[in-house]
Amino acid sequence: xxxxxxxxxxxxxxxxxxxxxxxxxxxxxxxxxxxxxxxxxxxxxxxxxxxxxxxxxxxxxxxxxxxxxxxxxxxxxxxxxxxxxxxxxxxxxxxxxxxxxxxxxxxxxxxxxxxxxxxxxxxxxxxxxxxxxxxxxxxxxxxxxxxxxxxxxxxxxxxxxxxxxxxxxxxxxxxxxxxxxxxxxxxxxxxxxxxxxxxxxxxxxxxxxxxxxxxxxxxxxxxxxxxxxxxxxxxxxxxxxxxxxxxxxxxxx
Amino acid sequence: xxxxxxxxxxxxxxxxxxxxxxxxxxxxxxxxxxxxxxxxxxxxxxxxxxxxxxxxxxxxxxxxxxxxxxxxxxxxxxxxxxxxxxxxxxxxxxxxxxxxxxxxxxxxxxxxxxxxxxxxxxxxxxxxxxxxxxxxxxxxxxxxxxxxxxxxxxxxxxxxxxxxxxxxxxxxxxxxxxxxxxxxxxxxxxxxxxxxxxxxxxxxxxxxxxxxxxxxxxxxxxxxxxxxxxxxxxxxxxxxxxxxxxxxxxxxxxxxxxxxxxxxxxxxxxxxxxxxxxxxxxxxxxxxxxxxxxxxxxx
Amino acid sequence: xxxxxxxxxxxxxxxxxxxxxxxxxxxxxxxxxxxxxxxxxxxxxxxxxxxxxxxxxxxxxxxxxxxxxxxxxxxxxxxxxxxxxxxxxxxxxxxxxxxxxxxxxxxxxxxxxxxxxxxxxxxxxxxxxxx
Numbered sequence: 153x154x155x156x157x158x159x160x161x162x163x164x165x166x167x168x169x170x171x172x173x174x175x176x177x178x179x180x181x182x183x184x185x186x187x188x189x190x191x192x193x194x195x196x197x198x199x200x201x202x203x204x205x206x207x208x209x210x211x212x213x214x215x216x217x218x219x220x221x222x223x224x225x226x227x228x229x230x231x232x233x234x235x236x237x238x239x240x241x242x243x244x245x246x247x248x249x250x251x252x253x254x255x256x257x258x259x260x261x262x263x264x265x266x267x268x269x270x271x272x273x274x275x276x277x278x279x280x281x282x283x284x285x286x287x288x289x290x291x292x293x294x295x296x297x298x299x300x301x302x303x304x305x306x307x308x309x310x311x312x313x314x315x316x317x318x319x320x321x322x323x324x325x326x327x328x329x330x331x332x333x334x335x336x337x338x339x340x341x342x343x344x345x346x347x348x349x350x351x352x353x354x355x356x357x358x359x360x361x362x363x364x365x366x367x368x369x370x371x372x373x374x375x376x377x378x379x380x381x382x383x384x385x386x387x388x389x390x391x392x393x394x395x396x397x398x399x400x401x402x403x404x405x
Numbered sequence: 406x407x408x409x410x411x412x413x414x415x416x417x418x419x420x421x422x423x424x425x426x427x428x429x430x431x432x433x434x435x436x437x438x439x440x441x442x443x444x445x446x447x448x449x450x451x452x453x454x455x456x457x458x459x460x461x462x463x464x465x466x467x468x469x470x471x472x473x474x475x476x477x478x479x480x481x482x483x484x485x486x487x488x489x490x491x492x493x494x495x496x497x498x499x500x501x502x503x504x505x506x507x508x509x510x511x512x513x514x515x516x517x518x519x520x521x522x523x524x525x526x527x528x529x530x531x532x533x534x535x536x537x538x539x540x541x542x543x544x545x546x547x548x549x550x551x552x553x554x555x556x557x558x559x560x561x562x563x564x565x566x567x568x569x570x571x572x573x574x575x576x577x578x579x580x581x582x583x584x585x586x587x588x589x590x591x592x593x594x595x596x597x598x599x600x601x602x603x604x605x606x607x608x609x610x611x612x613x614x615x616x617x618x619x620x621x622x623x624x625x626x627x628x629x630x631x632x633x634x635x636x637x638x639x640x641x642x643x644x645x646x647x648x649x650x651x652x653x654x655x656x657x658x659x660x661x662x663x664x665x666x667x668x669x670x671x672x673x674x675x676x677x678x679x680x681x682x683x684x685x686x687x688x689x690x691x692x693x694x695x696x697x698x699x700x701x702x703x704x
Numbered sequence: 705x706x707x708x709x710x711x712x713x714x715x716x717x718x719x720x721x722x723x724x725x726x727x728x729x730x731x732x733x734x735x736x737x738x739x740x741x742x743x744x745x746x747x748x749x750x751x752x753x754x755x756x757x758x759x760x761x762x763x764x765x766x767x768x769x770x771x772x773x774x775x776x777x778x779x780x781x782x783x784x785x786x787x788x789x790x791x792x793x794x795x796x797x798x799x800x801x802x803x804x805x806x807x808x809x810x811x812x813x814x815x816x817x818x819x820x821x822x823x824x825x826x827x828x829x830x831x832x833x834x835x
Contacts, residue, residue, distance in 0.1 A: 257460045258458055437755070584748045587743070604712060689713070
């Protein structure tokens with residue numbers, strides 16, 4: 153019954169996350185009408201500043217559906233919302249001050265089994281809330297008269313999942329260090345923001361990083377599936393989870 | 406001849422930084438007994454219980470439950486399969502209903518006693534749809550006991566089971582424990598600082614103070630071995646200590662020496678007379694005074 | 705039928721139970737051949753440890769006061785060695801006389817009670833009887 157309990161402990165976060173990301177994906181698709189008509193009217197700004205360059209690139213991307221989807225959903229909305237919900241799903245490992253913890257610890261299963269089940273359930277939920285909205289874009293594209301490849305949607309969904317899973321695992325680990333439910337997600341959000349800013353500023357120099365994988369940028373730009381990046385983020389998640397489980401096993405409650 | 410030991414600790418220690426929660430605790434709980442684990446708040450009772458159940462890792466010493474090493478992960482899971490536990494706060498899942506927590510718990514115990522479940526649900530008037538967080542303290546305690554009893558556990562570990570309960574409900578809980586022990590082959594290990602209830606139902610006790618066991622044994626034996634000897638003198642009572650072994654405490658009150666002795670009562674009486682006592686009274690020592698005198702002496 | 709024993713009195717509970725059973729036999733509340741309550745229901749009713757009740761019954765059997773018939777229960781022994789009624793009457797006379805004498809010497813009732821209890825506790829404290 154461990155799976156069942158892990159599900160009922162996290163199901164609202166999962167269902168809300170799924171609804172939010174799905175709505176965002178739908179918003180992206182159906183907003184294309186508005187954007188595409190306007191984009192053609194705006195003249196690209198001249199100038200060499202970073203902001204001007206960014207606006208030029210955004211306008212350029214918006215001319216195609218695929219570019220618009222990448223700009224709007226995968227590099228921004230779904231990426232940010234996915235990171236947020238990955239963090240929300242990752243909290244709530246066995247907390248020493250939480251009611252019910254002593255009861256759980258008195259039952260005949262190992263802490264490792266409990267935590268592994270929790271992590272696996274959380275990751276499965278994260279997979280659902282990243283893949284389903286991505287596929288929805290491909291499925292709904294014909295409704296606005298466009299086409300979006302299912303394969304592309306799948307690859308981006310997987311990149312979203314694998315990248316945000318790092319933040320899930322980070323929050324999971326942080327929640328083993330703090331007995332309260334607030335600090336781990338707040339700290340993880342802080343770390344996510346810092347990493348995001350870091351990658352933005354240094355993105356010109358070296359296009360690598362967690363958010364780089366989340367955005368699936370190299371795939372979008374035609375460099376193929378970012379295998380190395382995916383392997384690295386999966387490895388990071390695995391390490392974070394292992395450390396978290398070991399920390400729980402060592403802890404005195 | 407001696408019953409096998411369900412719980413055995415030797416030199417058990419637990420340090421949190423510089424605090425010694427347990428400092429070389431020895432404990433033997435034979436099968437089938439009701440063992441009262443006594444001590445002041447902070448003496449080490451809850452720490453010991455948590456170590457038995459694998460919630461806290463000991464710093465040193467040996468601890469075995471059912472002859473399995475409680476400090477090892479896999480052994481601890483095996484131990485918990487044969488134990489029932491009720492924590493001091495009656496910790497349960499507030500987000501579940503009675504039916505849900507019963508079903509959840511039952512799924513981990515192949516020997517779950519559905520017959521006991523039915524009987525207790527009825528006699529406690531617990532509705533399967535009631536939310537755990539809406540239960541009164543007394544009903545919550547009974548639910549916790551139900552979940553512990555129905556596991557078919559050989560050992561019940563209870564941390565202050567009647568704390569926070571009014572006298573009527575507390576008595577019901579004691580009755581449940583006694584009744585359960587009478588029907589099933591169970592050992593009960595309960596910690597308490599309600600001496601009266603331990604007096605009533607325990608057959609063995611252990612007093613823990615500052616992380617060490619300062620007294621343990623069969624309660625009836627201790628009741629017969631502990632005596633208060635009051636010696637009255639013509640002048641002021643002598644200040645010298647008592648040489649006889651077994652003297653727990655000596656108090657001078659004007660012309661009276663108040664001696665609490667654990668065994669060797671005849672020798673104490675003889676020594677009192679040798680010191681010149683004009684009158685010597687011997688009386689029994691209730692458990693409460695045994696406890697207070699021993700704890701005061703250690704302090 | 706049996707009263708709740710007093711756990712704080714310093715007298716072991718099983719001894720109190722034994723005394724109560726013997727007293728019931730002496731007053732005639734329990735006659736030879738009568739069945740005593742079974743261990744479990746009695747422990748539940750008095751809210752005491754069943755082992756304690758079992759111990760009391762075992763000691764009573766050892767003293768010949770009751771018989772434990774396997775499978776059937778505990779019964780007052782037909783040839784009970786309980787003290788006969790006239791010996792009890794004589795004993796009561798001794799106690800009454802002693803109390804009168806002490807009162808004549810100006811010793812208060814409370815003082816007399818304490819002396820008697822101390823004397824009884826002192827005797828059992830010599831380790832003569834071990835449970």
